[in-house]
């Protein structure tokens with residue numbers, strides 16, 4: 001499906017969807033438990049892959065009046081009866097690889113063409129260090145993967161600059177090993193707030209994990225059990241970034257974004273970055289509302305080491321701002337659904353943006369950029385699609401974006417929300 005988005009002003013209220021990161025973890029944690037209810041879960045393509053993985057390991061997930069009722073495998077995942085297909089979801093593949101390492105038997109994991117090109121080698125190596133077997137069928141560190149357990153815990157050394165999801169996977173699995181895990185990071189940790197989310201969610205499920213000087217540790221023999229048997233998922237700040245950016249670029253008179261309570265999510269930094277760029281906004285933290293009005297923005301420098309998923313949104317804000325915006329420490333943003341550093345440079349250039357790409361940075365010359373509507377590619381990446389739709393709001397004429405259905409990965413109602421904010425989106 002492609003969408004056409006005309007230059008538009010936006011106004012009204014928008015609710016952010018539930019957090020994808022918390023939903024994945026809550027579903028899997030309920031799997032590691034005897035079971036649990038997960039309220040306000042994000043029902044999207046990626047989180048359904050994690051539901052499928054929990055079922056493959058012997059759990060059961062049903063949705064009753066919007067609530068996920070999950071029967072867990074109680075710390076003992078079974079050998080899946082079939083290949084575990086993780087679709088487009090990196091989080092599912094990494095977290096499920098951790099669970100697969102506990103299985104007394106083998107698990108085969110695969111995914112779509114994008115996921116089969118993303119790095120998995122450090123996690124496979126970690127499973128091997130712990131006495132399991134884990135390999136890439138093509139020997140290139142990418143899925144399809146074959147993982148054999150069970151691991152009993154121990155010490156492991158792993159790089160931190162490829163994906164934090166490896167650490168999250170090891171912590172979640174490590175809690176139900178016999179001996180627990182001591183994780184040593186051999187390189188600086190990128191995307192660190194996502195491990196904070198894991199540690200916070202584990203705590204809500206009665207499992208203790210902690211940061212150490214060298215990395216992380218989790219004791220073995222722990223039991224997953226959320227307070228009163230249930231867990232409620234908070235709103236998603238990565239998804240909020242498109243709505244907040246739409247308000248800052250085109251809010252007339254204003255956009256109110258709901259569901260943005262203070263959170264461990266690194267991407268909550270979007271509010272501070274928008275303010276620094278000069279956006280006229282009020283964040284009412286106590287009732288989770290942010291009100292944003294159209295503003296003259298100026299360029300800034302953002303280290304996206306902790307917040308890789310904001311890069312597409314920030315590139316668009318930079319292209320519409322006065323001055324230069326530098327998005328630095330961004331190499332890990334290349335290992336996503338697509339190489340988002342190149343993707344944003346190429347697609348925004350089609351819309352008239354002046355952008356320079358470096359291996360680990362994107363430099364956007366906003367003053368030189370006169371955004372014009374164009375035919376652009378979503379490149380199979382939900383965040384590229386949504387950020388280009390925001391760029392379209394301030395581009396002269398109309399912008400047509402391919403692959404609009406990919407928003408289903410993290411924000412299924414995205415184009416309906418945009419329509420409700422007054423944008424005449426057309427789909428074909």
Ligand SMILES: O=C(O)C1=C[C@@H](OP(=O)(O)O)[C@@H](O)[C@H](O)C1
Nearest residue numbers: 021091163164165191194308309
């Ligand atoms: O753990 C998570 O929920 C995520 C971690 C991040 O990935 P990396 O740790 O691979 O950077 C982020 O980009 C992804 O969208 C979600």
Ligand SMILES: C=C(OP(=O)(O)O)C(=O)O
Nearest residue numbers: 088089090091309336337
């Ligand atoms: C990179 C993302 O997710 P995942 O790693 O789960 O595919 C994302 O949502 O931007």
